[in-house]
Amino acid sequence: xxxxxxxxxxxxxxxxxxxxxxxxxxxxxxxxxxxxxxxxxxxxxxxxxxxxxxxxxxxxxxxxxxxxxxxxxxxxxxxxxxxxxxxxxxxxxxxxxxxxxxxxxxxxxxxxxxxxxxxxxxxxxxxxxxxxxxxxxxxxxxxxxxxxxxxxxxxxxxxxxxxxxxxxxxxxxxxxxxxxxxxxxxxxxxxxxxxxxxxxxxxxxxxxxxxxxxxxxxxxxxxxxxxxxxxxxxxxxxxxxxxxxxxxxxxxxxxxxxxxxxxxxxxxxxxxxxxxxxxxxxxxxxxxxxxxxxxxxxxxxxxxxxxxxxxxxxxxxxxxxxxxxxxxxxxxxxxxxxxxxxxxxxxxxxxxxxxxxxxxxxxxxxxxxxxxxxxxxxxxxxxxxxxxxxxxxxxxxxxxxxxxxxxxxxxxxxxxxxxxxxxxxxxxxxxxxxxxxxxxxxxxxxxxxxxxxxxxxxxxxxxxxxxxxxxxxxxxxxxxxxxxxxxxxxxxxxxxxxxxxxxxxxxxxxxxxxxxxxxxxxxxxxxxxxxxxxxxxxxxxxxxxxxxxxxxxxxxxxxxxxxxxxxxxxxxxxxxxxxxxxxxxxxxxxxxxxxxxxxxxxxxxxxxxxxxxxxxxxxxxxxxxxxxxxxxxxxxxxxxxxxxxxxxxxxxxxxxxxxxxxxxxxxxxxxxxxxxxxxxxxxxxxxxxxxxxxxxxxxxxxxxxxxxxxxxxxxxxxxxxxxxxxxxxxxxxxxxxxxxxxxxxxxxxxxxxxxxxxxxxxxxxxxxxxxxxxxxx
Numbered sequence: 001x002x003x004x005x006x007x008x009x010x011x012x013x014x015x016x017x018x019x020x021x022x023x024x025x026x027x028x029x030x031x032x033x034x035x036x037x038x039x040x041x042x043x044x045x046x047x048x049x050x051x052x053x054x055x056x057x058x059x060x061x062x063x064x065x066x067x068x069x070x071x072x073x074x075x076x077x078x079x080x081x082x083x084x085x086x087x088x089x090x091x092x093x094x095x096x097x098x099x100x101x102x103x104x105x106x107x108x109x110x111x112x113x114x115x116x117x118x119x120x121x122x123x124x125x126x127x128x129x130x131x132x133x134x135x136x137x138x139x140x141x142x143x144x145x146x147x148x149x150x151x152x153x154x155x156x157x158x159x160x161x162x163x164x165x166x167x168x169x170x171x172x173x174x175x176x177x178x179x180x181x182x183x184x185x186x187x188x189x190x191x192x193x194x195x196x197x198x199x200x201x202x203x204x205x206x207x208x209x210x211x212x213x214x215x216x217x218x219x220x221x222x223x224x225x226x227x228x229x230x231x232x233x234x235x236x237x238x239x240x241x242x243x244x245x246x247x248x249x250x251x252x253x254x255x256x257x258x259x260x261x262x263x264x265x266x267x268x269x270x271x272x273x274x275x276x277x278x279x280x281x282x283x284x285x286x287x288x289x290x291x292x293x294x295x296x297x298x299x300x301x302x303x304x305x306x307x308x309x310x311x312x313x314x315x316x317x318x319x320x321x322x323x324x325x326x327x328x329x330x331x332x333x334x335x336x337x338x339x340x341x342x343x344x345x346x347x348x349x350x351x352x353x354x355x356x357x358x359x360x361x362x363x364x365x366x367x368x369x370x371x372x373x374x375x376x377x378x379x380x381x382x383x384x385x386x387x388x389x390x391x392x393x394x395x396x397x398x399x400x401x402x403x404x405x406x407x408x409x410x411x412x413x414x415x416x417x418x419x420x421x422x423x424x425x426x427x428x429x430x431x432x433x434x435x436x437x438x439x440x441x442x443x444x445x446x447x448x449x450x451x452x453x454x455x456x457x458x459x460x461x462x463x464x465x466x467x468x469x470x471x472x473x474x475x476x477x478x479x480x481x482x483x484x485x486x487x488x489x490x491x492x493x494x495x496x497x498x499x500x501x502x503x504x505x506x507x508x509x510x511x512x513x514x515x516x517x518x519x520x521x522x523x524x525x526x527x528x529x530x531x532x533x534x535x536x537x538x539x540x541x542x543x544x545x546x547x548x549x550x551x552x553x554x555x556x557x558x559x560x561x562x563x564x565x566x567x568x569x570x571x572x573x574x575x576x577x578x579x580x581x582x583x584x585x586x587x588x589x590x591x592x593x594x595x596x597x598x599x600x601x602x603x604x605x606x607x608x609x610x611x612x613x614x615x616x617x618x619x620x621x622x623x624x625x626x627x628x629x630x631x632x633x634x635x636x637x638x639x640x641x642x643x644x645x646x647x648x649x650x651x652x653x654x655x656x657x658x659x660x661x662x663x664x665x666x667x668x669x670x671x672x673x674x675x676x677x678x679x680x681x682x683x684x685x686x687x688x689x690x691x692x693x694x695x696x697x698x699x700x701x702x703x704x705x706x707x708x709x710x711x712x713x714x715x716x717x718x719x720x721x722x723x724x725x726x727x728x729x730x731x732x733x734x735x736x737x738x739x740x741x742x743x744x745x746x747x748x749x750x751x752x753x754x755x756x757x758x759x760x761x762x763x764x765x766x767x768x769x770x771x772x773x774x775x776x777x
Contacts (some may be wrong), residue, residue, distance in 0.1 A: 002097050002201055005607045007245075013393050015573070017655050018034075024345065026460070035125070039421075043281065046267065046272045047236065047239055047241065047276075047279055048059065048441045049267035049268060049269060049270060050255075050270060050277040050563075050685045051258050051267060051277075051532055051696065052255040052256055052257045052258060052277040053073050053145075053256050053258070053266070053270075053275035053276060054248065054249070054253050054255070054256070054275050054276075054278070054699060055075055055149040055254060055255075056147065056148075056249050056250075056251050056275070056278060056318065057073075057079075057145055057146055057148070057274075057275045058072070058073050058075060058076050058079045058080060058145070058375065059072065059073040059143065059145050059146075059258065059275055060072050060073075060076070060087075060092075060143070060145075060146070061093065061141045061142070061143055061144075061145045061258070061260070061268055061271065061500050062092055062143075062144065063143040064108075064137065064140075064142050065093060065263060066091075066143065067091060067105075067142075067407070068087055068089060068090060068091050068092065069089065069090055069092060069095065069260075069506055070088070070089075070141060070260055070265075071086045071088070071141075071258045071259065071260035071268055072084050072087050072088065072257045072258070072259055072260060072323075073257070073258055073259070073275075073510065074256050074258070074259055075256045075259050076394060079146070079148075080095075080096065080122055080124065081124055081125075081145075081284060083484075084259040085259070085672060085691065088259070088391070089615075090288070091103070094134060099770070100118075100120055103118050103120075104118065104133075104144065106133060107135050107156055108137070108142070108719055114131075115695070116134045116136075116321075117132035117134050117147075117321050118133035118134075118135065119131075119132070119133070119149075120132075120133040120146065121502070123143050123376075130148070130149050130150070131146040131147060131149060132147045132149045132150055132320075132321045132756070133145070133146055133190055133247055134146075134147070134274055134321065136271075136272050137271070138269045138271075139594075140266065140268075140269065140304065141268060141269075143272075143273060144311040145273060145274055145275050145373055147274075147321060149320065149321070149565060152565070153350055154218070156377075156398045158339060161576075163191065163322070163323070163326040164326050164329055164330055167187040167190075167191065167330055168330075168333060170183055170185065170187065170331065171183060171321070171330075171334065171337055172337065173188070175342045176341075176514030178211070178212070178339075180338070180341055181199045181211050181212035181213040182199075182211070182213075184212065184213070184309070184334050184377070185197045185198060185199050185212045185213055185214040185309070186212075186214040186297060187214075187330065188297075188327055188330065189311070190288065191213040191309060191323060191326060191327060191330070192295065192319055192327060193317070194224070194295065194310040194311040194312060194313050195215060195216050195219060195312060195313045195314050196215040196216070196219055196311070196313075197213070197214045197309065197310070197311050197312075197339070198210050198222060198223075198309070198310045198311075198312075199211045199212040199213075199299075199307060199308075199309055200227075200307050200308045200712050201307040202305060202306065202307055203216045206229040206234075206237065206504070207227065207228055207229045208227040208231070208233070208307075209224070209225070209226050209227075210222045210223050210224060211307070211436070218358065220250065221308055228366045231285075236279075236282075237305055239271060240305055240308065240414070241298065241300070241304075241305045242272065242274070242320055243271065243298060244273050244296070244298070244328050245274070245296070245297055245298075245324055245327070245331075246274075246294075246295065246296040246327045247294075247296075247319060247324060248278055248283075248293060248294050248295075249293050249316055249317060249318040249319070250292065250293055250316035251278075251283045251286050251287060251291065251292055252283075252292070252316075257574065261585075265326055269711045273707075277350075278353050283680060286312075287473070287496065288617050289312070290314060291312045291313070291314070292313060292314055292316050292317070293309040293313040293315070293317040293318075294310070294311060294312050294313070295324070296308055296309070296311070297309040297311075297318060297327055297328060297331040298331070298656065299331060299334065299335050299338070300335055301335050301339050302339065306335070306338065307644055307737065309327075309334075314350075314750075330387075336470055338351055342682070349513070349515050350515045350519075350522070352520070353383075353384060353385075353515055353516070353519040354519075354522075356380055356383055356384050356519075356734075357384060357519060357522060357523060357526070359380065360373075360374070360380050360381065360384065360523070361526045361530075362528075363522075364527070364530055364673045365530060367689050370394060370527075371392055371394055371397070371399050371691070374392050374399075374401075375390075375399055377393055377622065378773050381401065381461075382401065382402050382463070382719055384516075384519055384520070384523065384637060385449055385463050385512065385516040385517075385519055385520055386465075386510075386513070386516055387402065387449065387463035387464055387465055388403050388444075388464060388465055388466055389401065389402035389403040389404035389445070389463070389464035389465075390402055390461060390462060390463045390464065391404055391410045391445065391461070391462040392415060392461055393410075393458065393459065393460045393461070393462070393628070394457075394459050395458055395459075396737070398410055398411065398457065402464070403444045403464065404444065404445065404462075404464050405441045405444065405445055405464070405572070408438070409441060410462065412437065413435065413437075413438070413462070414460065414462070416435055417448070417450040417452075417460075417462070418452065418455070418460075420434075420450075421452050422455070422482070424451065424452040424455075424520065424524060425450065425451060425452070425517070426448075426449075426450040427447075427448065427450065427517060427688065428447040428448060429445065429446065429465070429508050429509045429510065429511040429512065430444055430446065430447075430449040430508050431445060431447060431448050438760050442467050442468050443466060444464065444466050444467075444676065445464040445465070445466070446464060446465065446466060446468075446508055446509040447463075447464065447465035447466075447508075447510065448463065448464055448512070449462070449463040449464030449512055449516070449517070449520060451463075451520045451521075451523070451524050452524075453524055453527050453528060454528070455668070459527075459630075461520075461523075463511075463520075465509035465510055466509060467508065467509060468508060468509055470512055472599065472738040474642040485675070488639060492741075508715065512773070517592065519762055525577050526597045529629050569618045572574050573595050574596040574597050575729070577593055578590065578593050578597070594713075598629075615668065620756050621665075622662055623660050623661050623662055624661075624662075624663070625658050625659075626658065626659055626661050626663045626666065627657075627708075628656035628657065628658065628661075629655050629656050629657070631663060631666060631670060632652070632656060632670055632690060634649050634667065635670045635671050636674070637668060637672060638671070639671075639674060639675070639678065641706070643678065646678065646685065646686070647684075648681075648685075648686040648687060648688065649685065649686070649687040649688075650687070650688055650689075650690070651687060651688070651689035651691075652689070652690055652691065653689065653691045654691060656690070656692055656707065657690075657692070657773050659705070660775070661755055661775050662754075662755070665751045665754070665755075666751070666755075666775070668747065668748075668751065669751045669752065669773070670690070670709070672745065672747060672748045673771050674690070674709060674711040676745065677710075677711035677713060677769070678713075680709070680711075680713045680714050681711060681712065681713035683712055683713070684716055686711070686712065686713070687711065687712055688709065688710070688711045689709070689710040690707075690708070690709050690710075691707070691708055692705060692706070692708070693705075693706040693707075693708060693772075694705055704757070704774040704775075705772055705774065705775070706772050706773070706774055707772070707774070707775070708771065708772045708773075709771045710768065710770040710771075711768050711770075714748070714765075714766065714768075715763045715764050715765040715766050715767050715768055715769055716763040716765065717765045718763075724761075725747050734746075748771075748773075752773045752774070752775070755776050756775075756776035757773055757776050758771040758773065759771065759772070759775035760772055
């Protein structure tokens with residue numbers, strides 16, 4: 001592996017935690033302490049400005065303004081025969097011929113990537129020596145690196161194409177990400193001849209895993225092994241981001257210092273130098289792995305360091321610039337293909353989630369019940385984010401599906417999630433590490449995805465994933481890189497053992513993929529849109545209903561008032577005929593006239609009830625503090641007078657106290673409820689109880705006082721309990737239980753609603769009923 005580290009640096013004790021990567025592979029995630037370590041880690045070895053090079057080449061630094069030599073590597077005399085100090089401050093033409101100088105200056109106005117290498121030759125001891133000249137420029141200098149080569153010929157495009165053509169064809173034809181990575185490692189190994197070539201991927205916490213490998217049979221496999229993020233610290237990853245390729249032909253080299261730097265000059269930036277000296281810690285790491293030479297090709301995907309192609313050899317190995325260029329080219333092509341293959345996998349999953357979401361939204365739009373539309377069938381909501389359980393929370397109602405914590409645990413979790421959520425979203429795959437009570441149910445909910453749809457309405461959806469317990473195979477013990485220095489402090493040191501070391505990982509679920517997070521957010525947007533549209537529709541419908549109700553009330557009032565006059569005329573004329581012409585009419589005629597009189601009396605009762613009902617909707621409500629016990633006294637006295645032949649008992653366990661209400665309407669309310677309690681009662685000893693219950697919350701409204709009227713009457717079957725409040729709706733024959741219009745309970749309900757309250761009942765058929773009501777707050 002490419003373990004690029006600085007000299008030992010004192011840091012706190014390393015903490016390691018583990019997670020599962022989105023593609024199903026286990027990767028190691030930083031704990032809080034490890035995050036602090038990497039955040040404060042300082043590279044003590046100056047990896048960008050080491051001031052020395054590897055000895056297989058020569059480096060010359062040139063002032064870009066004057067083309068004078070400012071620094072050279074100490075080995076320039078050994079390689080080119082020039083004394084270092086004889087070159088410093090001299091024009092570049094002292095080193096290069098006129099033709100070579102023209103070649104280099106031409107590079108300065110073109111693309112270095114297409115010009116390198118320059119084929120340069122020098123006459124040394126009567127013999128022509130050929131070099132690959134690699135040029136790049138920093139803000140402060142032009143850097144020319146010279147590597148000896150056996151040939152003066154420039155590799156033409158045809159030759160370069162021949163090197164990579166077969167590899168390119170095979171890379172484009174292979175299917176599947178894993179097969180693609182395996183093929184790349186094999187092609188690079190075939191091209192370079194290294195003993196081992198690995199494709200090494202960084203996860204979101206910069207820990208690593210060997211995704212593919214090609215090696216000789218004699219070597220132990222590294223495929224699937226994991227490496228902690230501290231093995232390649234931030235400074236090294238940043239350097240890989242900027243460097244096209246890294247070669248160390250022999251890790252046991254003696255560094256060659258640069259000559260010419262003084263304290264008044266900033267150190268030479270060698271970030272893109274191919275000869276740059278490697279960190280001693282990195283070289284020791286390679287020795288511990290049994291590696292003698294290495295080559296690293298960074299893999300950049302979407303402008304981020306995705307991973308590395310790491311090449312290892314057990315003996316020193318030099319790779320020509322042409323072969324390195326071919327490998328670098330294949331690495332760039334790999335990144336393009338990698339993006340395509342990874343993106344295609346992500347796109348396929350995204351399309352699948354969008355199809356699920358479209359079906360779900362269509363169901364919601366067509367349904368009047370949001371909860372039912374979300375949870376039936378339950379697999380749609382779970383598949384939308386790849387969860388094993390979910391909780392749909394609408395107002396105070398929690399509906400569970402799949403494998404979830406119990407409702408009480410979910411309500412407690414909701415309180416915590418509401419605080420944690422940013423932009424209506426929160427997700428984690430290690431819930432118990434952040435929310436301690438979740439340890440009790442981590443086996444079913446180590447991961448949670450929380451989507452808040454409406455904070456005001458308390459609408460939210462929670463998805464759950466269970467704990468995934470797996471064994472992680474490490475390339476050596478992760479904490480073996482931590483040693484105690486002379487002061488007793490913990491320090492970072494190259495690991496010496498790469499034997500497989502196993503660790504069982506707990507408390508983590510599969511992490512939530514980017515596509516799943518996006519799917520949840522899209523669902524929220526759709527639901528918010530649907531809710532808003534329905535709110536507008538309901539508001540418009542309520543306005544229309546209010547207008548219609550006002551018109552109906554006005555019509556009912558006018559109709560009932562206008563019908564009274566002709567009805568009285570019919571009643572009176574029928575009565576007059578009976579009185580004045582009784583002797584002239586036979587018995588059949590008299591019976592018909594008596595029927596007309598009875599019908600007009602019934603019609604008059606119905607019209608009066610309708611008139612009272614319509615007046616409730618038109619008259620302004622004038623509320624004031626009212627002593628309900630005094631009202632109840634009057635109603636009971638009237639009942640006792642009107643029902644003197646009936647044996648009944650009135651029970652009043654406690655005083656009703658004072659309420660803010662319209663006294664006339666509330667008196668009618670008590671009268672209707674008590675009258676019904678006595679009327680629909682076939683017991684020998686009838687009783688009715690009027691009382692009050694402690695204040696409580698009714699459907700999220702503030703605390704309200706609940707009054708009740710209870711009886712031991714005939715009761716009401718459950719299937720009829722919603723019908724009894726309909727106007728003129730009777731459950732019995734007209735003459736049974738003393739008759740009636742069927743408007744009493746309708747008027748009672750209207751009176752309660754005008755006061756901002758609610759009327760409901762509990763009843764057991766054959767045993768009695770209890771009517772409860774509130775009068776607002």
